[in-house]
Amino acid sequence: MAVQQVIIQTKPHRPVDFSTSAIKAVVDESYIIADVKYDGVRLNLCVWPGLGEASLHWLSREGKQFPALSFNGAEPLDRDDRWAKFFGTDEALFKDGFMLDAELLIDDLPCKDIAGTLRRHEAIELSRFKVMVFGIVPMDVVLSGQEYRVTHSVMKYHVAYQVGLLKKRFPEIDWQVAESWDLFSMEEIDQTYEVVREQNMEGLVLKDPNGFYKRSKQVGMWKCVPDDNEDGTIVGLVWGTEGKANEGKVIGFEVLLESGHVVNACKITKAQMEEFTAKVWEWMRLPEHDSTPMPYAGHTARVTFMERHPDGSLRHPSFDSFRGISDPKIKE
Template identity: 70%
Template sequence: MSKVQSVIIETSPHRPVNFNEKAVSKVLEESYLIADVKEDGVRLNLCVEQHHVDSTEEFWTTEWLSREGKRFPAMGALGALDGDRRWEDFFETDEALFPEGFMLDAELRIDDLPCKDIAGTLRRHQAIDLSRLKVIVFGILPMSVVRSGQDYDVTHSVMKYHVEYQVKLLQERFPEIAWSVVESLDCFSMVEVDTLYESVRERKLEGLVLKDPIGIYKRSKQSGMWKMTPDDNEDGKVVGLVWGTPGLANEGKVIGFEVLLESGHVVNACKISKALMEEFTAKYHAYNEVSCTCCPPTEENPYEGHTVKVTFMERYPDGSLRHPSFDSFRGISAPTIKE
């Protein structure tokens, strides 16, 4: 069974709520919207802060964390930039925005891999070459605020300039990593929002995150930021297994999962490859294998509670899905936690 990782820092980043045209239109009536292009990566909270060994020795540590505040196994194996002496120059100059340390809120890409492959790579305890990393930054907070758990009283319109300023310095001091500022555009009408969204989708990108420019950076999932993505996928948790039909080719194999979606519907998410069928079935049998005849047989699901992404063709008026399919697991630091 997978070892559940502990929370390193309770980062509680501001997460966007689902798109609400009424709420978004209200913001547009009063001012404008900041529209960030949503990258198909993994949410990263990169924390950098100073630690003191004693009164004379100090060093800077880095933690590459998920939005749940847990380490990515691959980044833990790498120890990227942890204890790097270049941080001393970074923070000793007047160029450091937050001298006591900061948290970058960003999207992490690895080469040009799709999100599900990035998550799979981060799950492995194998170091990743820094040149493969792409860190697309859209937020920055001082570590004192992160650790306090309070909202950060800086507006989104101001924060984007803080991000630009600090990313420029990171590019200069740590060029082995591809640091960048999230692609963003100010929109003054729903027509502009819709036009930008369509162009982003044509580029095969995930969508937009819309921000109220006078809204502040809040903690956890709250309004002031809205996620504008296509209604063709939904997350959920595994509540059962789907087995192949007796008498047909896949008899005796796990061909998918019963998934309780976040919307409350339970669907059979199948349409997986032959290789995944073999993998899931083998894990089921290994998990339920008994070591002695005195032990009663078990029928436990080794994937129970795993977080997954389900794709579909369309959503019916009653909320059910047309042709739901298993896409990928969402857990990285732990299989039951969506990250």
């Protein structure tokens, strides 16, 4: 997998872990905004106007291009002449360009399949896209690296306005405002969380309505998701048991979790078993393989599990997916 260069250091505001005390303090003072957390890929769509057109980049949260969206050097909607009307009238909220902070969905695919699709150097029909927008920031603020001192309670109206114009000018893409509620108690948060989980959504992102859009992972936004997955880094292989059907095959990975525990994440599919084993055996046949890193060493991965024990270890950890898109060693 080719390593993609950073196009723009977007540094989007990322939610921190759920904190009952911090969230309760916000609710006690006013209320909290609860956005649906979709099972897609974080998208930072950067657009800036030119003479009669506009340039743009479809970027990951790491500021890197998705291979499938920079196919043959052309990105969707780049230098499309419809931007002239968008920026040339009073329609555009930010005349000097903007970044949409959104979740990119493709068809009804789960996140791991969306990531796989975006990794391939194959063009994707725009009609398959669903862009769930939850933030918009002026491009000059993005490039400055500073926080955007517009409250979350106001930004959601900016998002609704700009999404409406995108739907009008570029109807081939399904632009939508991320579903959101204003909640006034911890009980409402719990009830809403249960509803979205029953609808097979990933969870919620909670926002302080009086907080600002900050850069990178900072308080003011909290993720409310089930404690059943954790990301980590692959540090080794798990081989099938001698004398069993999968002897000589890679059946999983040793993963160093962000919490510091190392687990054997297995339960991969037969197709993955064949793919991973073939790649590892190809590496092992290299004359210099002792001095060459194992093909999957350092790759970021997501591990799912049934529950977390008091000592921090996991019950029934399983390999879920790789987390890298533009770079296998960077979580995106």
